[in-house]
Amino acid sequence: MQARHLLFCLLAGAALSACDRAPTPASDDANAAATTPAGDAAPDAAAHTFNDDIDAGDFAELVKTLSSDEFEGRGPGTPGGAKAVEYIKAQFERIGLQPGNDGSWFQDVPMTETTPDESTVLTLDVDGKATQLKFGDDMVLNTRSGEAEVKVEDSPLVFVGYGVDAPEQDWNDYAGVDVKGKTVVMLVNDPGFHANDDSLFEGKRMTYYGRWTYKFEEAARKGAKAALIIHDAPGASYGWDVVRGSWSGAQYDLRAADDPEPRLPAQGWITAEAARQLFTDAGLDLDEMYAAAGKRGFKAVPLKATASFDLKSTVAEKSSRNVIGVLPGSERPDEAVVYMGHWDHLGKHDGESGDNIYNGAVDNATGVAGIIEIAEKFARATPAPKRSLAFVAVTLEESGLLGSQYYVAHPAFPLDKTVGVVNIDAMGVYGKSHDLVVVGKGNSELEDLLKAETDRQGRTLEAESTPESGFYFRSDHFNFAKAGVPALYTESGEDLVDGGREAGEAAARDYNANRYHKPGDEYSDDWKLDGVIEDLQALYGVGRVLVDGDQWPNWYEGNAFRAARDKMMGDKSPAQ
Structure with a gap:
């Protein structure tokens, strides 16, 4: 995270990111894709039969692919990074989303390597x-x-x-x-x-x-x-x-x-x-x-x-890419709810002995898989959303939340037309939990909508157990928050149905010691994904309420970001 799922990172920080450009040069990701031999092209997005609903098998397929050695740790500006954005684009296309950046699936993010x-x-x-x-x-x-x-x-x-x-x-x-x-x-x-x-x-x-x-x-x-x-x-x-x-x-x-x-x-x-x-x-x-x-x-x-x-x-002057797919609203297409997750990780460390690919399965192939699964459910659901939905897979999170910083400066939807943001960064893969963690709990009215969803699931909303770690500042939602847009960042619960907090804390220690920002962050068939599905259903529910209604959630009174939102919105009624 720049931030990480507390079940795994109770003792770890988020990405040493954070966690932050003149004409845009030709994308290095695009150059990498163009020079990659045909046999090394990104996997076929249609090779797996996907379900309409949020599904554990679909989620596993997406994570397994994005975190495979073939993607070489999804380093920005590398052939593996090029494969990642092409694969995400293919998934958005398969679902039926529309290109979200002035007719393009991609938003070039100029960068210095x-x-x-x-x-x-x-x-x-x-x-x-x-x-x-x-x-x-x-x-x-x-x-x-x-x-x-x-x-x-x-x-x-x-x-x-x-x-x-x-x-x-x-x-x-x-x-x-x-x-x-x-x-x-x-x-x-x-x-x-x-x-x-x-x-x-x-x-x-x-x-x-x-x-x-x-x-x-x-x-x-x-x-x-x-x-x-x-x-x-x-x-x-x-x-x-x-x-x-x-x-x-x-x-x-x-x-x-x-x-x-x-x-x-x-x-x-x-x-x-x-x-x-x-x-x-x-x-x-x-x-x-x-x-x-x-x-x-x-x-x-x-x-x-x-x-x-x-x-x-x-x-070297290079360029990486955000991937943006949009599901247009049927009645108010100029207003949008944003779901986001970062696709980048730490790439391949040439010169390191042994396994030198930092696959980034949990961090953050899970988040990208999550927004794809939510996008598919919205695209297949009836009635069609009244407001638009933007699904944004951002780059350069591990380098300081840079892809989201660039998006906020050049948004697909104006910030005063962005209803709210849901960020998914590193999901829990150890089964169902009695709770769902809201990082920075007590910040915005988006939490009220989320609570209604977790109440239906018989779960509680909890604050992160280690607020001293500063997780709220370590993932991409923070750039939206600084700009004033209400943003929700959740992490999978720590009180596991199977084993309670003791099991959750043991999993945290194990992940921190053996996988976080290490080559060991790889997909495993031993993952328990029923908790992931429950989390994604809750986050889908928040967006469903927002796209079907006309409310504009704000930061709670007294929150440091509220003044920026109030100034942005002014006296106008954004619902009109």
């Missing part, structure tokens, strides 16, 4: 004592600048606590310090998390200030030369292996020319062990710095140390 040289060394110098950190083992580095080489020499290091400037919280870690041209070092998550203090921010519940994406954005706004986040597993909600896997190999971004936000020349993470040694060498205690950073009035601390590195990267 940056592959860092993993022989890069980060040298930390404290009073002449130089420590060299190795890429992958001790640190990861990348650049969003689009430059093939970023060289930093003797950049002063400054510890800026959590790297947060939040006026409404009366909190500014940058107060009184000029970091222009310097390298900032900071902690992950919010001050309230490590301090275990509910009076700071939202206590254990992560705010957007706790996301690593925000921290790099803020460091860039302050003029820093580079930024390093200190990893800790509880604060990040994932281990170093996830950081290493997500920041190795090709990295993707919107082109700098198409993104108005400032960018750092270089950014990355260092391990807790490397950070502890750095602070010790600088005459400081890291634990004491954690405590100090969690108190109001914290002042940035120069470390009397410098950072140097010569980061070389292979940079």
Whole structure:
């Protein structure tokens, strides 16, 4: 997720994405498809006989295909990514949807592919004592600048606590310090998390200030030369292996020319062990710095140390694709409900020994299969929907929610005509549950519609059990939320019918340890899909109410996104 199904990721984070372009160049996915030998074409969408209703066998077929080795982990800008978008398009076509982007099935998303040289060394110098950190083992580095080489020499290091400037919280870690041209070092998550203090921010519940994406954005706004986040597993909600896997190999971004936000020349993470040694060498205690950073009035601390590195990267301008299919409404076709899921994953890591294909079966072939199944049910159902439905399979989620960011900037339906959004990202495959999790529960009136569906199923709606992980900011719905459009993001329940919470938590630990953002995230015939079907039926029900009626759900009173929606809609009655 950029976010992930809590049943699997109780201890994991969402995509180290987040989780964010001038004429559009020819799509690299299209080029890849054109140069792929005929024998390697995407599987025939009609080879399987599909049912009209949401069906476990159909769902399994879709996931099995999208996560097969043939698709090579669905990396954007790769032949496997090209196969994925062609397969999704073929499914939309088979169902009877219409091309949703001005007559095209595809929305090209211009991007920069940056592959860092993993022989890069980060040298930390404290009073002449130089420590060299190795890429992958001790640190990861990348650049969003689009430059093939970023060289930093003797950049002063400054510890800026959590790297947060939040006026409404009366909190500014940058107060009184000029970091222009310097390298900032900071902690992950919010001050309230490590301090275990509910009076700071939202206590254990992560705010957007706790996301690593925000921290790099803020460091860039302050003029820093580079930024390093200190990893800790509880604060990040994932281990170093996830950081290493997500920041190795090709990295993707919107082109700098198409993104108005400032960018750092270089950014990355260092391990807790490397950070502890750095602070010790600088005459400081890291634990004491954690405590100090969690108190109001914290002042940035120069470390009397410098950072140097010569980061070389292979940079290529490419393009990936969102896939958009539309089922036009019979009465108000200009108004639309959006179902979405991201099709991309981490691709194939050349050079890794053993299995080096990151198949992304749960994350997120399941979500794409889910929106296809819902689309088929809508297309076959009578009466036909009065409002339109847009089914959007977005790219570059794993790189920072970039495909959805691009869609929100260039929507198939204007945002003030978008009734609501349902995002599906990583579904549970361990059977039925007594509950359904709403990530960020208490945000919008879409939850009221969902509750009516789960009440009929005899299930309860629950909030995520680890709000400190910040899942709400880690998947594609968040771009719609920031723009003001009510967006619903659910994850399969944690209280399993077979085994209860104990079984759900065991499954979470197993997935986190063995499959999340690893080659082991593969389809298995042992999956129990009856819970998936129940979840999809509930999400279908939300859309059914919206497309058959004239209501415009909003954010709840007091929600931070409500003002943007109210401003967008103005005094007009959108139902007219």
